[in-house]
Amino acid sequence: MSIDFMPAAEPIARLIEEFNKLPGIGPKSAQRLAYHLLQAPAEKAEALAEAITAIKEKLSLCSICLNITDSDPCIICRDGERDPSKICVVEEPIDILPLERTRKHAGLYHVLHGVIAPADGIGPEELKIKELLSRLDGGLVTEVILATNPNLEGEATAMYLQRLIAPLDIRVTRLARGLPFGGDLEYADDVTLSRALEGRQEM
Amino acid sequence: MTVPRVYQTEAIIIKRTKLGEADRILTLYTPDLGKLKAVAKGTRRPKSKLGGHVELLTHSLLMLARGRNLDIITQAQTINSFSPLKDDLERISCGLYVSELVDSFTAERIENRRLFNLLLETLHQLSQAKNGELALRYFELHLLDHLGYRPQLQRCASCGSPLQPVTNLFSSGQGGVLCHECGYQEPIARSLSLNALKVLRLWQNCDYATANRVNTNSELSLELEQVMREYIRYLLERQVKSTDWLDKLKKETHQK
Numbered sequence A: 001m002s003i004d005f006m007p008a009a010e011p012i013a014r015l016i017e018e019f020n021k022l023p024g025i026g027p028k029s030a031q032r033l034a035y036h037l038l039q040a041p042a043e044k045a046e047a048l049a050e051a052i053t054a055i056k057e058k059l060s061l062c063s064i065c066l067n068i069t070d071s072d073p074c075i076i077c078r079d080g081e082r083d084p085s086k087i088c089v090v091e092e093p094i095d096i097l098p099l100e101r102t103r104k105h106a107g108l109y110h111v112l113h114g115v116i117a118p119a120d121g122i123g124p125e126e127l128k129i130k131e132l133l134s135r136l137d138g139g140l141v142t143e144v145i146l147a148t149n150p151n152l153e154g155e156a157t158a159m160y161l162q163r164l165i166a167p168l169d170i171r172v173t174r175l176a177r178g179l180p181f182g183g184d185l186e187y188a189d190d191v192t193l194s195r196a197l198e199g200r201q202e203m
Numbered sequence B: 001m002t003v004p005r006v007y008q009t010e011a012i013i014i015k016r017t018k019l020g021e022a023d024r025i026l027t028l029y030t031p032d033l034g035k036l037k038a039v040a041k042g043t044r045r046p047k048s049k050l051g052g053h054v055e056l057l058t059h060s061l062l063m064l065a066r067g068r069n070l071d072i073i074t075q076a077q078t079i080n081s082f083s084p085l086k087d088d089l090e091r092i093s094c095g096l097y098v099s100e101l102v103d104s105f106t107a108e109r110i111e112n113r114r115l116f117n118l119l120l121e122t123l124h125q126l127s128q129a130k131n132g133e134l135a136l137r138y139f140e141l142h143l144l145d146h147l148g149y150r151p152q153l154q155r156c157a158s159c160g161s162p163l164q165p166v167t168n169l170f171s172s173g174q175g176g177v178l179c180h181e182c183g184y185q186e187p188i189a190r191s192l193s194l195n196a197l198k199v200l201r202l203w204q205n206c207d208y209a210t211a212n213r214v215n216t217n218s219e220l221s222l223e224l225e226q227v228m229r230e231y232i233r234y235l236l237e238r239q240v241k242s243t244d245w246l247d248k249l250k251k252e253t254h255q256k
Helices: A010-020 A027-039 A042-057 A093-102 A129-136 A152-168 A190-198 B089-105 B113-128 B132-147 B180-185 B194-204 B218-236 B242-255
Strands: A083-090 A107-111 A143-146 A171-174 B006-019 B023-030 B034-040 B059-065 B071-080 B168-171 B176-178 B189-192
Touching (some): A010 A027, A027 A042, A083 A093, A129 A152, A143 A152, A152 A171, A152 B089, B006 B113, B089 B132, B089 B218, B113 B132, B189 B218, B194 B218
Parallel strands (some): A083 A107
Antiparallel strands (some): B023 B034, B168 B176
């Protein structure tokens, strides 16, 4: 979809067009961003340009956990304070952030970079599962926490991983599924509610 | 007459793609409107009130508001979540295959109530099935039937002569079984054993309860799977993507 921004001067039209390609940014927001930068001090614009080039030039995947990192191994894998016997498996690098905010997981991570989605042609080969299994080889890992999303594909992926890991004599756990804090029972669906009941705890 | 701005429908969710920050586009299969795409806002947030009610392979009652482009789901209530299906990897995989088939074979907003009922019944069957294969074959046969691709199994699809009780040929191009004379002239026909023909004939004309009584050994199931797969591939002019995953799962369970 190419919209003609020609009434604006060529460089600004180009910038609008580039902004417009970003997710969630329509033609109007793109224009506003572009004209905002035009009026902003040169350092601000340069800082943004530099930040954008840096993510492409300096970032790569951690050779251990496959998280996005600017140094290899990444800061989490490098951190001697963390417990290397527990690995928490997530779908995407972005999923590490909320888990880290809880400060409840002191172990390491492993990023799958996707989930099994048969109808999109994504099977285990397309995910970083081989890399996970080779990390489990050393005998150092005692627990794998499956933190894929609580939806059908995430569940399927977790079940599949459980099958692969179970014979290795490693404890496999799954994040609990139940009611979100601050929510209303009224809106809970059957699957969530029944799992919340099954997983109820002594008070 | 003006079209109402909001409407209510039952639906089975057969596909889901991400949209924007927290939204999803759902592909629904409904009894009166056939296949339908709609937006479910905020469903990727944990506290979404739609959340689990619009999960894949769920039968729900939905309230939709007409949108400029896609309709928007405003309320959802689960009718059946098929949770026994969702607790088992093989069953989930069969369910995803079934929904991919429905999605591939249908166009939007063309009513096909028989297909809706078949899909619903198949999800029920898969929730109980020990072996999903049988349900899948039954589903495939009847899906083709409801779409106008019912394979001709009673007589030769080419010359119309009665079939001999021997190994005959199945031709995807002719959409059915061929007698030996016609089969030789057909370059891409495959052999079809008498047992396979009998099973297909029975399944084509019975309900799930009767179909479930058929015992097939692994050789026969494989033959049935291949015949149906080739025919479907011929009709869609491409492979169904989920079959790779089904094959992989099956192979890995056999290795154990």
